[in-house]
Amino acid sequence: MKKLSALFATFLFALTMNAQNPTAMQTPQISVSGVGKVSIKPDQATITIGTENRGSEAVAVKKENDVAIANIIKYLKKMKIAEKDYQTQRVNLYKNRDYETKQDYFQANQTITIQLKDLANYEELMLGLIQAGANQIQGVEFKSSKEADYQTEARTKAVANAKKKATDYANALGQKVGKAIFVSDESVSYSPRPVMYAAKAGMSADMESLDQTLAIGEIEVSANVSINFNLE
Known part of the structure; x- marks a missing residue:
């Protein structure tokens, strides 16, 4: 019984000492962040187009808009754009008012997004x-x-x-970077950033005969990470 009491007292003493000195049980660490970027030339595009028509009769305006959309879809099929690569996004029909003429009118519009898998076909x-x-x-x-x-x-x-930063700091402290003990991905969703410039490289002769209106530029893919390393 005395032995158990002595062990318990020793355990309580150790806990008390560690509570008074939080660093006693901590391993030296360093926390750093890192950024990685890759600039690339895009080879695809998402194009959003639409139709809009106005008139005094709701049915006539909607029908006019529908005819335009039907013709667009026929053209997409003619261009051999797969059905999975185009989609209707919005369809609207509403009454509006022209306050200059004080006349009411109906407005119909519809938008379609198109996934273009070959930029050479853009023009x-x-x-x-x-x-x-x-x-x-x-x-x-x-x-x-x-x-x-x-x-x-x-x-x-x-x-x-991130590791380069940790190494720089560790060297300045006269220490070495140990194993990573915590990693957190701080990246946001993929969001290309256009850097515009006009380029004709690799385009066909037929395409070059058209006026160049597409500035492909570059897009940037980035990643952000936070890492805790042990210091030795």
Whole structure:
């Protein structure tokens, strides 16, 4: 019984000492962040186009808009764009008022997003969409078909950047970087950043005969990481 009491007293003493000195049980650590970036030339794009029509009769306006959309879809099929690569996003029909003329009118619009897998077809596609009835171009977002590979490369660079920072600090302290004990991915969702410039490299002769309107530029894939390393 006396032995148990002595062990318990020793255990309480150790806990008390550690509570009074929090660093007694801590291993020296360093916490750093790292950033990895990869700039690439995009090879795909998401194009958002739309149709808009106005008139005094709701049915007539909606029908006019529907005809334009039907012609656009026919054109997409003619261009051999897969059905899974285009989708209706919004369909609206509403009554509005022109306050200058004090006349009411109906407005119908619809938007479609198109996944273009070959940028060499951009000029021809856009011209054909407008001829088919599209009267709004709402945006073009550049993408890469090898997004996952570039994300892996960016993450690898982020870790290397973090370890380089930790090594710099450790060297200044006369210590060495040990194993990573905590890793946190701080990356946001993939968001390409366009850097615009005009380029004709690799385009076909037929494409070069058209006026160049697409500035492909580059997109940037980035990764951010926080890592805790032991110090030795």
